[in-house]
Amino acid sequence: MEERLGEVIEATTGEFVAQCYELYRLPPLGSLVKTRDEAVELYGIVYQAATSSLEPGRRPIARGEDETSEEAIYQSNPQLLKLLKSEFNALIVGHRLGDKIYQHLPPRPAHIHSFVYACSDDEIRSFSQSFAFLILLLNTHRPVPPEEITGAALREMGRVQEDRHAFLVAAGKELAVLLSDNFSQLKVILGRLKA
Amino acid sequence: MTQGNSQRLGIVVAGSLNKGVDIRLDGAVSIEDVVVGRYVTIQGQKRRFFGMITDVSLGVSDPKLAQTPPDVTDAFIAEVLAGTSTYGTVHVLPMLTIGSDAASLVEGPQPVKSIPGHYAPVSVASAQDIERVFGKEDPRRFWIGNPLEMETRLCLDLAEFVKRSNGIFGKSGTGKTFFTRILLIGMLQKSKAANLIFDMHNEYGWAGTWEEGKSVKGLKQLFPSKVAVFTLDEENSRQRGVSTDFVVRIGYDEIEPEDVALLRQTLNLTEPAIEAVYQIRRRLGADWLHILADIGEEAASELVAELNIHESTFQNLQRGLATIRRLPFVVPHAPTNAVKGILEHLDRNVNVVLEFGRYRDIAAYVLVANMLSRRIYARYQERTERAMASGAALPAPLVITIEEAHKFLNPEIAGRTIFGTIAREMRKYNVTLLVIDQRPSGIDEEVMSQLGTKVTYLLDNERDIDSVLAGVSGRSELKSVLARLAPRRQALVFGHAVPMPVAFQPREYGSAESYKEFVTSERAIQDLEKLWE
Ligand SMILES: Nc1ncnc2c1ncn2[C@@H]1O[C@H](COP(=O)(O)OP(=O)(O)O)[C@@H](O)[C@H]1O
Ligand SMILES: [Mg+2]
Numbered sequence: 001m002e003e004r005l006g007e008v009i010e011a012t013t014g015e016f017v018a019q020c021y022e023l024y025r026l027p028p029l030g031s032l033v034k035t036r037d038e039a040v041e042l043y044g045i046v047y048q049a050a051t052s053s054l055e056p057g058r059r060p061i062a063r064g065e066d067e068t069s070e071e072a073i074y075q076s077n078p079q080l081l082k083l084l085k086s087e088f089n090a091l092i093v094g095h096r097l098g099d100k101i102y103q104h105l106p107p108r109p110a111h112i113h114s115f116v117y118a119c120s121d122d123e124i125r126s127f128s129q130s131f132a133f134l135i136l137l138l139n140t141h142r143p144v145p146p147e148e149i150t151g152a153a154l155r156e157m158g159r160v161q162e163d164r165h166a167f168l169v170a171a172g173k174e175l176a177v178l179l180s181d182n183f184s185q186l187k188v189i190l191g192r193l194k195a
Numbered sequence: 196m197t198q199g200n201s202q203r204l205g206i207v208v209a210g211s212l213n214k215g216v217d218i219r220l221d222g223a224v225s226i227e228d229v230v231v232g233r234y235v236t237i238q239g240q241k242r243r244f245f246g247m248i249t250d251v252s253l254g255v256s257d258p259k260l261a262q263t264p265p266d267v268t269d270a271f272i273a274e275v276l277a278g279t280s281t282y283g284t285v286h287v288l289p290m291l292t293i294g295s296d297a298a299s300l301v302e303g304p305q306p307v308k309s310i311p312g313h314y315a316p317v318s319v320a321s322a323q324d325i326e327r328v329f330g331k332e333d334p335r336r337f338w339i340g341n342p343l344e345m346e347t348r349l350c351l352d353l354a355e356f357v358k359r360s361n362g363i364f365g366k367s368g369t370g371k372t373f374f375t376r377i378l379l380i381g382m383l384q385k386s387k388a389a390n391l392i393f394d395m396h397n398e399y400g401w402a403g404t405w406e407e408g409k410s411v412k413g414l415k416q417l418f419p420s421k422v423a424v425f426t427l428d429e430e431n432s433r434q435r436g437v438s439t440d441f442v443v444r445i446g447y448d449e450i451e452p453e454d455v456a457l458l459r460q461t462l463n464l465t466e467p468a469i470e471a472v473y474q475i476r477r478r479l480g481a482d483w484l485h486i487l488a489d490i491g492e493e494a495a496s497e498l499v500a501e502l503n504i505h506e507s508t509f510q511n512l513q514r515g516l517a518t519i520r521r522l523p524f525v526v527p528h529a530p531t532n533a534v535k536g537i538l539e540h541l542d543r544n545v546n547v548v549l550e551f552g553r554y555r556d557i558a559a560y561v562l563v564a565n566m567l568s569r570r571i572y573a574r575y576q577e578r579t580e581r582a583m584a585s586g587a588a589l590p591a592p593l594v595i596t597i598e599e600a601h602k603f604l605n606p607e608i609a610g611r612t613i614f615g616t617i618a619r620e621m622r623k624y625n626v627t628l629l630v631i632d633q634r635p636s637g638i639d640e641e642v643m644s645q646l647g648t649k650v651t652y653l654l655d656n657e658r659d660i661d662s663v664l665a666g667v668s669g670r671s672e673l674k675s676v677l678a679r680l681a682p683r684r685q686a687l688v689f690g691h692a693v694p695m696p697v698a699f700q701p702r703e704y705g706s707a708e709s710y711k712e713f714v715t716s717e718r719a720i721q722d723l724e725k726l727w728e
Contacts, residue, residue, distance in 0.1 A: 173278070176256070181257050183257040187265060187272075190272055190275060194271055
């Protein structure tokens with residue numbers, strides 16, 4: 001059973017933005033998600049998420065001064081769930097055609113309104129058999145630093161591996177090769193992997 | 196590191212045919228397990244390369260790693276960095292190629308003419324690889340030891356070995372004598388050659404040097420029917436309990452001017468004195484030494500006047516000759532003919548060890564070795580020439596072993612001694628040398644260059660190292676291997692009889708176990724030979 005998270009509301013060659021069906025039901029930072037474009041399945045790594053007002057001009061206002069708890073705010077204002085939205089951005093790290101997984105960008109971006117799913121543990125394991133996707137993460141220029149994205153992605157993948165330590169060491173070695181001339185960055189990412 | 200088959204070390208990352216290739220070690224390989232002198236194979240696209248590790252070094256991918264070292268107490272960081280950002284490099288000198296098709300199996304390993312390409316995988320050479328390169332023990336090949344850090348047996352083709360003169364070098368106490376014994380056993384078992392050994396320190400025939408209260412058996416004790424002990428010092432041999440076969444005496448008439456010439460420095464003779472001795476020999480004939488021994492004053496004056504020899508030169512010569520005559524084994528008339536005795540034994544394929552007993556001074560050694568070798572060589576020369584003229588079988592090869600070789604083969608006299616002739620003429624008359632020396636730089640360069648196979652133990656004098664390695668390809672690499680040999684019982688062999696240089700530990704000599712092994716292999720060979728009778 002696939003866990004559907006939301007649908008694509010913005011798409012480019014290198015990433016897509018999805019809106020969650022349910023407020024705050026966001027996939028964790030670094031997790032592997034997927035969407036489909038006909039025969040091609042696109043894989044993305046969640047690198048950023050946001051919850052904000054549905055209408056760009058209208059900022060939420062503080063409402064809880066007289067409430068006893070935070071949940072109570074939402075209970076007293078059920079319309080809030082309709083005024084707010086949760087969105088997340090995923091960097092595209094590969095795609096699947098038939099049985100084959102390619103860890104490079106797909107030929108076309110996702111369609112708007114394509115459904116976005118969380119990947120199952122099995123899917124994560126088969127995707128993480130190769131580390132070719134790491135270069136796509138390291139080379140990003142996003143508000144979230146690449147060390148954070150890479151660290152989070154590998155931690156997430158490590159969770160479902162049979163031998164987590166071996167997996168992280170192998171990933172670390174791949175990073176060491178990619179960052180052979182940038183030990184400072186390597187050190188930061190390795191520090192993020194241990195957690 | 197285990198001895199398993201084809202254990203992977205890393206990949207080729209750079210190199211040249213002349214200087215060798217650089218191998219980047221895999222992260223899983225501990226650099227401390229990779230030692231200089233070890234053999235590796237490199238799998239190229241078309242053929243396999245066989246080479247030796249000659250250097251080991253450390254590298255970092257980013258200088259920052261050396262400037263601000265990471266926290267390697269963190270096991271995870273250390274594991275990730277090993278082999279990636281921090282890595283070991285080994286330098287390998289490829290020496291042979293091993294083809295895998297049927298033709299190259301027959302041809303055997305060939306010298307390298309190219310190098311493997313980038314990223315060719317490198318593994319520790321397996322026992323089979325080494326066996327393919329150095330051969331198994333067989334009727335020609337004799338087990339001489341093990342390549343360093345390996346259990347594989349290193350074998351030497353002794354039939355090939357004896358075709359040229361060879362040398363064993365190394366500073367004192369490294370193992371030259373022990374290895375010579377091993378080689379002599381090998382030769383008496385696996386080559387058709389007969390050996391004549393000038394045993395200055397009484398180490399080869401019978402119980403050799405005593406060390407820590409332990410004695411080592413001599414060749415005659417192990418192979419009584421194949422070895423005869425000749426002695427210059429009967430009394431000493433008897434005291435040592437040696438069963439001797441022949442007591443050697445040298446008659447005055449057996450000594451020739453060239454024997455005296457050899458001893459010029461030892462006897463403090465001047466150049467004119469040497470010229471004079473040749474003149475005197477021509478004038479007085481074979482009995483010259485005898486005549487000079489009791490020449491009266493008048494006769495002496497007549498002789499020097501006639502030959503135009505300066506009086507002081509004559510005195511100088513007489514003093515030197517007196518020293519020779521004082522040698523206890525030098526007698527006016529020898530009761531037996533040592534040359535004949537030696538030849539009779541050699542002809543029956545019995546190896547002859549001539550021990551010097553107490554007469555270990557260098558004058559005695561040089562005189563006797565030179566005099567006997569000269570005359571024996573002349574006989575081989577005659578026989579070979581006769582055999583060639585009549586188409587008969589050539590005499591069996593003869594190997595003459597001498598120690599302190601630089602005394603016979605230094606540049607001043609190498610041109611004049613029989614040993615210089617033998618070394619230079621190669622095996623024209625089926626006679627070759629096995630020279631043992633701790634000071635190879637004292638040996639004439641040309642003679643050194645004629646030696647087919649050289650075994651060298653540790654040497655600490657730069658000039659000695661250079662003289663031993665002169666003309667060898669991969670010299671500077673071999674130099675570093677040589678410099679790292681243990682001070683005892685580790686040596687490097689290279690040259691004619693081995694397909695490539697090898698650092699090795701000679702097999703053990705001296706324990707009951709080792710004797711048994713030497714003797715059993717002899718039995719095995721005899722049994723094998725019986726099959727053909
Ligand atoms: N093959 C060997 N087997 C056993 N011991 C050895 C061997 N080679 C060397 N040794 C040891 O090293 C010592 C010195 O060896 P030796 O041959 O007498 O040295 P060298 O002739 O070079 O002066 C020996 O007394 C012995 O203890
Ligand atoms: Mg010795």
